[in-house]
Amino acid sequence: MIALWPTTTQHQIGVHVVDIICACLQIYLNHGSNSPFFILFIFILMSATLQWDWRGALSTTALLVCIFVAVLLGEARTLSEGFGGLNLSPVILRPTNLVVAGIMLGYVGLFQERSRMRLAKLVAWPGPDHEQNASAPLASALRHAAGIMGVPRLLLIWEQPDEPFRNIVLWSVHDIQHMQESHDRFGTIVSKSMAGKCFFYLSKARKVDSDRLIDEDLRQSFSIRSALTAPFQLPLCSGRIFLLDLPGEGGRDALVLAELIAIRLGVDLEHHLLRSEREVAAALTERARLALDLHDGVLQGLAAADIHLKLSLSRSNTESVDHVARTRQVLANEQQRVRAFVEATRLGTKTHLKRVNLDDNIRRLVGKLSAQWDCDFDVTIEPPNLHATEHLLHNVYYILDEALSNAVRHGKASHVDVSVRSEDNYLFIMIRDNGVGLPELRGSYSSDELAAQNIGPHSLRARAMELGGFLTLETSSSGVELNFEIPM
Structure with a gap:
């Protein structure tokens, strides 16, 4: 050729x-x-x-x-x-x-x-960035679309049929922002007469009542003065794209291109959702296999250890009886955790979506850990009676367990402050101890710095990333402070 x-x-x-x-x-x-x-x-x-x-x-x-x-x-x-x-x-x-x-x-x-x-x-569309840990991994696609149309900003709003919120992505030359808003915020986004249409919006237009074309809250929130907007409608998601701050109208060709770009972004989103569903299905299959292994192996071993400790009680002197009893209680707690994991895996995703009281469960967990590690814990939760999905509670449970265990075992801490706060659909977790800190590290480290240098608590950082959040670490000779920011 x-x-x-x-x-x-x-x-x-x-x-x-x-x-x-x-x-x-x-x-x-x-x-x-x-x-x-x-x-x-x-x-x-x-x-x-x-x-x-x-x-x-x-x-x-x-x-x-x-x-x-x-x-x-x-x-x-x-x-x-x-x-x-x-x-x-x-x-x-x-x-x-x-x-x-x-x-x-x-x-x-x-x-x-x-x-x-x-x-x-x-x-030459780049497609979704599947390696990105985001609800809409479309940074490359949005940058490409902005380059095609010659716009400095691009706004993407989309939702799924069964979800109670809207996903919003605002791309600009400098950064990209991911947000979630309630389903009813911004109303119908555009006027009902223009719901399925592609059109230009100019705030200075005279012939058309332009203020009614786009929701007023949406216009003010994102400073929309001129835009070319196009919808997309697919089985798993629907939404609309706004090409903001247009250099000029561009005629009918620009409308056609905007429609093609909107459809292409919708297809990318649908591919990402399908991929996520397959990954969840694969993860559930693996969890089911792991649950079976735990039930048939670890759980039986814990039961055997409990029996041996029970026999040891009758042969131990008075001083060691209390220590053995506490050890049996720890084993019993671990048995309960393994059984709960096996049961949750057997029920699948139904329990993951169930909403539970985060306040009560966290305080109960911290109470167990306080007795287990003989350490003083101070817990603050805002707002009171905070609720979240059982899936999030499951992960918060392991975050607190690992972080508090590290503080006592490695940091030699005698007191730990725990703060859990919900704000703007994010869960903020702060864990601060009075231990000796991390000997090899001093100062503050972001999640990216921890990953780049391969330092810090690896399992905690990995769990935060898996949840779509991040971890920051601050360590000194007077202790360690961990801060998690996790989407709810």
Whole structure:
């Protein structure tokens, strides 16, 4: 294909030259500058525009004007009066017509080239960034869409049929923001009459009551002054894209491109949702296998250990009886945790979506850990009676268990402060101890810095990332402070 391409170009140029020669012969043999075949020059200009865009139009215009001037010079030499014997009307108007037609077709060619380049970029769509840990991993796709349309900001709003919230992604040249809002915020987003349509919005429009086209809260929240917006509707998700701060309307082609971009983003979202569902199904299968292994292996081992400790009670002296009893209580707690895990896995995702009292469960857990590690814990939960899904509670349980255990075992802490706070659909967890800190680390570290240097509590960082959140660490000789930010 690459070897044949120059041959094709040479063939096009050859045919173009033959067309020009034939047209010139027709004009020369039929009254010269007054020839009715002058119209052939216009068709040649159109052909050049279709083949080589604005470059073909302008270069062919220059060539045809030169040829026409040469024809005039030839005619003037054959006349005794010279140029005075020529008909001035075609002498002036026809070159002028060629120049005007060339400029107009050059503009058409420029528009055609821009449309072709936009379509080429649309074909080279990057697709979703599955490695990103986000509800809508579309940073590359949004950046690509903004590049196609030449806009500095892009707003994507989408929702799923069974979800009580809307997902919002605001992309700009500097960053990308992911948000969740209640299902009824921003109303119908656009007026009901424009719900399934693609349209331009200009805040200064006079002929249309533009303020009613887009929800007022939405316009004020994202400073929408001019936008091109298009909807998408797919089985798993639906939404609308807003191309913000347009440099110009762009005509019907811009509307068509916006519709194509909206559909492409919708398809990417649907692919991501399907992929997530498959990953969840695979994870549940693995959890079921692990639960079976725990039931048949670890749980039976814990039961056997409890029996041996029970027998040891009758043979132990008075001083060790209390220690053995506490050890039996720890084993009993672990048995309960394993049984709860097995039962939750057997029931599948139903229990994960069930909402439970986070306040009571966290205080109960901290009470058990306080007795287990002989450490003083101070717990603050805001707001009181905080509720969340059982899936989130399950992960918070293990975060607190691991963090508090590390504080006592490795940090030699005697007091730990635990703060759990809910704000803007995020759960903020702070764990601060009075231990010796991490000997090899001093200072503050973000989640990215911990991952880049492969330092800090790996399991806690991995669990936070799995939940779509992040962990920050601050350590000194007076203790460690962990801060988690997790979406609810």
